[in-house]
Amino acid sequence: MPFDHPTAGRGPGDAGVHDLRHHGDAEASDGLVDFAVNVIGDGPPPWLRDRIAATLDGLGRYPRAEHDAHARGTVATRHGRAPDEVLPLAGSAEGFALLPALRPRLAAVVHPGFTEPEAVLRAAGVPVARVLTDPADGHALDPRAVPAEADLVVVGNPTNPTGVLHPADDVRALARPGRVLLVDEAFADAVPGEPESLAGDAGTEGLLVFRSLTKTWALAGLRAGYALGAPELLARLAAPRPPWPVSTPALEAIVACCEPEALSAGDQKARELSAHRVSMAAALAGIEGVAVQPSHAPFLLLHLPDGTGHGVRQRLREAGIAIRRGDTFPGLGPDHVRVAVRPPELARRLVDELDAALRALVVPA
Known part of the structure; x- marks a missing residue:
């Protein structure tokens, strides 16, 4: 697992050849069957929709401290932590946007991985070392590959x-005195039982x-999301936030999704998704x-035959299907694509159209 250390020839804002701010929603145009975005379903279930809607009559008031405390x-x-070890967030993206407040001297970001943390850090002038996992080793994490001098390490799991x-x-082995270890568990609840989560590790x-x-x-x-960590670490992260950063409906969603009934329903959804x-x-x-x-996540990474990536994505769009390009992720190339897991009837359509696209593009030797 090599790493790409910052050099004098690369400025802190240089993202190399990768568009780090490209995300799947850019490809999921209206009218296309969406395999590009990893959201499961078109909207929240009725019980959750009702919980959120019930807050709307109170939107004339600012979010209250008791809502945040709840x-x-x-x-x-839900995680066996103390309340002061929890920071509600306006989605994980808000948490990533706050990372420069930790004032890292060198950040190490494990790739291929979600690119927003590196984009934020580079934009703030923070030097970033890219730690590239090896496809020959199944993209396994090697803690020894992270530069010892990194005082912020970012890794997703899954x-x-x-x-x-x-x-x-292996993830815990990245921790050391004087270092912040950020684990992005955006998809942890898609794994039945969440076996490798560190959310409860205080x-x-x-x-x-x-x-x-x-x-x-x-x-x-x-x-809607949240951060978990020591109170003093969360205080450093939250220092630049404006007042009332999380809306009342989002706070209610956090509560609703962390109650026992929701956790049971979420685990059942995770098991169904795993089968799909x-x-x-x-x-x-x-x-x-x-x-x-x-994969253990609600998506699959595919490597297509050499030279077919662009043509496949174009042909699939013409057939009414959006998939996620892979070449915006450091460590991947133009023939990598990511596809969201969908129910069998939709998956069958993707399989048929992908097979047809490749047959049209790949000329037998």
Whole structure:
């Protein structure tokens, strides 16, 4: 697992050849079947919609301290933490935007991974070392590859877009005195039982965990999530926030999604999604020339035959299907694509159209 250390020839704002601010929503145009975005479903279930809607009559008032406290307390109970170890967020993206407040001297970001943390850090002038996982090793995490001098390390678990679920002990091994270890667990609740989550780990020094409610509960438009960490670390992270950063509806969503009934329903959704992923991965792997990265997440990373990536994405769009390009992720190339796991009837359409696109593009030798 090599790393790309900042050099004098690369400015802190240089993202290299990768468009770090490109995300799947840019490809999910109206009218297309959406395999580009990892949100599960078109919107929240009726019970959650009703909980959120019930807050609307109170929108004439600013979010109240008791709402924030209720959200912190519910999340704390959900993860076995203390309330002051919880920071409600307007989605994980807000947490990433706050990272420069930690004043890191060198940030190490494990790639391929979600690109927004690196984009934020570079924009703030923070030097970034890219730690690239090895596809030959299944993109496994090697803690020894992270530069010792990094005082901020960012890793996803499961990692987007590879879907790799790193053992908790390997992730925990990245922690050390004087370092903040940020684990992005945006997709952790898509893994039945959340076996490798560090969300309940209050004993690891410098550990910061971000959780999102966007994916499982289809709340991308609401922006709701939270951070977990030591109170003093959360205070440093939150220092530049404006007043009332999380809306009343988002605070209610945080509470609703962390209550026992929701946790049970979410785990059932995770089990259904896992079954869909297994069948979808097998069908995609049956297409000649397509390599499927094993995944524990609600998406699959595909490696297409050399030179076909752009043409496949174009042909699929013409067929009414959006998929996520992979070449904006450091460590991947133009023939990588990411596809969201969908129910069998939609997955079958993707498989058929992808097979047809490749047959049209790949000329037999």
